Amino acid sequence: MKIAVIGGGPSGLVASINAKNNFNEVYLFDKNQDFGKKLLLTGNGKCNYWNEFQDISKYHSTNNDALKRIITTNNLRRTKVFLDSLGIIPNIKNGYYYPFSNQSASIKTILVEEAMNKGVIFKTNTAIKDIIKDKNFKVYYDNLCEEFDVVVIATGSKSYKKTGSDGYGYNIAKNFNINVNTVTPSLVQLVTDTGLEKKWAGIRALVKININEKEEEGEIQFTDYGISGICVFNISRNIAINLANKKKQKVKINFIPWFNGNNEEFLKYLNLLDIKLNKKNISNLCDGFLNYKLTNILASKSKIDNNKKWCELTNIEKMTFINNIHNLEVDVIDTKGFDNAQVCSGGISLDEINYETLETKKVSNLYFCGEVLDVDGDCGGYNLSFAFLSGLLVGRSIYDKSATSKSKY
Numbered sequence: 001m002k003i004a005v006i007g008g009g010p011s012g013l014v015a016s017i018n019a020k021n022n023f024n025e026v027y028l029f030d031k032n033q034d035f036g037k038k039l040l041l042t043g044n045g046k047c048n049y050w051n052e053f054q055d056i057s058k059y060h061s062t063n064n065d066a067l068k069r070i071i072t073t074n075n076l077r078r079t080k081v082f083l084d085s086l087g088i089i090p091n092i093k094n095g096y097y098y099p100f101s102n103q104s105a106s107i108k109t110i111l112v113e114e115a116m117n118k119g120v121i122f123k124t125n126t127a128i129k130d131i132i133k134d135k136n137f138k139v140y141y142d143n144l145c146e147e148f149d150v151v152v153i154a155t156g157s158k159s160y161k162k163t164g165s166d167g168y169g170y171n172i173a174k175n176f177n178i179n180v181n182t183v184t185p186s187l188v189q190l191v192t193d194t195g196l197e198k199k200w201a202g203i204r205a206l207v208k209i210n211i212n213e214k215e216e217e218g219e220i221q222f223t224d225y226g227i228s229g230i231c232v233f234n235i236s237r238n239i240a241i242n243l244a245n246k247k248k249q250k251v252k253i254n255f256i257p258w259f260n261g262n263n264e265e266f267l268k269y270l271n272l273l274d275i276k277l278n279k280k281n282i283s284n285l286c287d288g289f290l291n292y293k294l295t296n297i298l299a300s301k302s303k304i305d306n307n308k309k310w311c312e313l314t315n316i317e318k319m320t321f322i323n324n325i326h327n328l329e330v331d332v333i334d335t336k337g338f339d340n341a342q343v344c345s346g347g348i349s350l351d352e353i354n355y356e357t358l359e360t361k362k363v364s365n366l367y368f369c370g371e372v373l374d375v376d377g378d379c380g381g382y383n384l385s386f387a388f389l390s391g392l393l394v395g396r397s398i399y400d401k402s403a404t405s406k407s408k409y
């Protein structure tokens with residue numbers, strides 16, 4: 001059997017390693033000079049490759065039923081066993097796994113060397129231009145046409161185009177009449193329209209944010225275009241989908257996630273604090289829990305003079321200020337787009353895929369793995385986990401197929 005794996009990211013590398021046996025030839029193609037260009041950027045160069053808390057709620061797809069059949073406890077276990085077998089020692093922080101070297105380059109090197117040792121044939125600097133199925137697959141590149149028995153599409157999504165993933169896999173799927181669900185950016189910064197952007201740029205705060213009943217807690221980063229940070233990334237998926245459907249989006253920011261009470265109870269808290277601290281002005285009153293720049297921004301948004309003493313404010317002024325601290329409503333008008341998104345949601349429909357092997361139902365010997373599929377995860381290592389898991393399923397299934405066809409022969 002002659003196998004072409006298109007795309008040398010984490011999913012394509014793992015598929016190649018696991019597909020190779022003595023009865024087949026595995027070719028790994030990538031348009032870049034080297035494999036794993038996006039992998040090198042992950043986790044700020046430290047590669048958050050796995051998470052201790054592996055729960056299906058961390059993964060998303062249009063077809064949740066198929067998702068549950070692919071991301072099973074057994075498949076997660078097999079993937080983890082495979083990663084451990086490569087000698088990757090984890091450095092675990094709050095359940096997030098990083099290689100102990102703290103460098104994504106080590107994960108990339110381990111995978112590339114393993115593929116090389118197994119005898120995978122490397123074809124870097126080679127962009128695949130077209131794939132046609134006749135009796136076999138005709139794969140076109142560099143003015144050449146080469147025939148393969150099996151093709152694996154591991155070309156990624158269309159996020160961070162500069163790393164090589166430009167949505168090519170979606171076009172190939174369409175050529176084979178395979179359905180592609182709408183692709184939108186995910187794990188991406190949000191563009192807001194509040195008039196506060198210039199003032200809040202550079203501020204960070206620990207908050208709870210909330211939209212369409214999805215709630216996230218963590219550090220938010222305010223920028224001159226809007227908001228960023230892991231908690232923002234984790235709500236960006238739903239926002240991008242709703243914006244694409246022309247639905248207006250409002251994020252609510254709670255700057256006092258440590259306070260378990262309503263606005264009236266927080267009013268009592270601030271009144272008492274004011275007495276205890278001996279009649280401070282508004283800026284100073286919140287110093288114990290809020291960045292003073294934020295206090296001033298929220299005071300001015302509430303149309304309050306921040307030099308006034310707390311006790312000099314009317315009840316309405318106090319409640320407006322408290323509401324902005326507890327529940328600041330921010331209009332989101334856009335995302336920072338595919339070029340800034342860590343992943344995409346949508347992609348090759350799981351309806352088209354055999355969930356045990358990830359082979360397409362319509363075209364035999366055509367497989368998809370990694371982010372090109374309609375699966376995306378939250379921040380925390382879930383996207384790489386899926387790239388590895390799906391690469392493993394594809395690779396092992398091809399391995400079994402080529403070993404069986406050899407023994408039949």
Ligand SMILES: Cc1cc2nc3c(=O)[nH]c(=O)nc-3n(C[C@H](O)[C@H](O)[C@H](O)COP(=O)(O)OP(=O)(O)OC[C@H]3O[C@@H](n4cnc5c(N)ncnc54)[C@H](O)[C@@H]3O)c2cc1C
Nearest residue numbers: 007009010011031042043048128156164370371381383384
């Ligand atoms: C900045 C950033 C940080 C991230 N951090 C994390 C993190 O810490 N943890 C986590 O879990 N996930 C993270 N991700 C997401 C993760 O990197 C991806 O989900 C993962 O790389 C997807 O793997 P893949 O193999 O499916 O695709 P990719 O890694 O995108 O690889 C696809 C490969 O296919 C090649 N290709 C495409 N078209 C062709 C063609 N026509 N011919 C030949 N080759 C082609 C491309 O050159 C590319 O090398 C991050 C992403 C970004 C952008």
